[in-house]
Amino acid sequence: MIVTISKYGDRWDLLAYDLLGDAALAPALMAANPALVSLCENHIPEGARIVVPEIAAPAERMTQTKAPWKQD
Structure with a gap:
């Protein structure tokens, strides 16, 4: 099991x-962390432990680009 810590603004x-690898997999990430899911906000509290689920087979990437503010 992989666990990561959230940062401000996640x-x-x-x-x-x-x-x-795909923003469309957000529901799978949320399902693995039900205690952190909030109906009122999309942001995750800073410092929260996020369980990263294992995805059985990598699906074809549905979202081809990062959001403009995430460009390297």
Whole structure:
């Protein structure tokens, strides 16, 4: 099991892209961390322990680009 610590400003879609390679996998990441899911906000508290689920087979990437603010 892989666990990471959230940083200020992390969101489920950004973490899914960074950790799982596809922002469309945010629901899988959220399902692995039900205690952190909030209906009121998309942001994850800073310093939270995030469990990264194992994805059985890497799916074809649904999102081809990062968000503009995440470009390197």
